[in-house]
Amino acid sequence: MHLIVSCSLNKNSKSKILANYASTLYNQEVKFLDLQTMELPFCDGDSCYDNPKVKELSNLVKESKSIIIASPIYMYDLNAAAKNFMELTGRAWTKKVVGFICAAGGKGSYMSVTSYMNSLMLDFRCIVVPRFVYTDRSGFDENYNIKSNIKERIEELVDQITLLSSKIDH
Numbered sequence: 001m002h003l004i005v006s007c008s009l010n011k012n013s014k015s016k017i018l019a020n021y022a023s024t025l026y027n028q029e030v031k032f033l034d035l036q037t038m039e040l041p042f043c044d045g046d047s048c049y050d051n052p053k054v055k056e057l058s059n060l061v062k063e064s065k066s067i068i069i070a071s072p073i074y075m076y077d078l079n080a081a082a083k084n085f086m087e088l089t090g091r092a093w094t095k096k097v098v099g100f101i102c103a104a105g106g107k108g109s110y111m112s113v114t115s116y117m118n119s120l121m122l123d124f125r126c127i128v129v130p131r132f133v134y135t136d137r138s139g140f141d142e143n144y145n146i147k148s149n150i151k152e153r154i155e156e157l158v159d160q161i162t163l164l165s166s167k168i169d170h
């Protein structure tokens with residue numbers, strides 16, 4: 001099973017549109033987690049790990065062959081919900097193949113995903129697909145349809161993440 005986690009809490013989220021498109025591209029089982037629909041605790045490094053929903057999500061992460069994080073860019077980083085998700089599920093990420101889809105307000109924040117990536121690589125020895133998807137409003141037409149160049153980037157990401165994860169011993 002491959003996992004996509006949509007982290008935006010905005011009901012008009014653009015990263016969620018991109019994540020939804022990604023979910024249509026797998027020829028294997030894919031599970032779509034939408035953090036808008038979940039009541040999760042903030043990570044306190046203590047009792048949050050006893051929360052049944054947190055346990056369920058940790059198991060999902062652990063059982064997944066790959067994970068795509070779809071997130072807004074907030075303050076030159078992924079949003080707090082994405083960070084909280086990683087803090088809550090922690091060790092379950094060990095050695096996972098991970099990809100990123102980001103929606104931003106402008107082009108200048110394209111390196112914002114690096115600190116999240118570094119944490120995954122250094123803390124949990126994840127393998128990060130280097131070709132992540134990043135776009136601002138220009139990646140969509142006036143009806144919020146994804147433009148073809150961004151669709152191609154998402155297709156490439158899903159191809160690479162499924163290929164790479166198939167080579168890893170899970």
Ligand SMILES: Cc1cc2nc3c(=O)[nH]c(=O)nc-3n(C[C@H](O)[C@H](O)[C@H](O)COP(=O)(O)O)c2cc1C
Nearest residue numbers: 008013014015072073074075076103104105106109
């Ligand atoms: C609190 C906040 C901080 C933001 N910080 C940035 C930023 O640092 N760089 C940027 O390019 N866009 C920034 N944006 C714009 C969002 O990335 C943009 O609206 C994006 O579409 C959000 O993703 P979503 O539509 O999936 O929720 C910020 C937006 C908010 C609300």
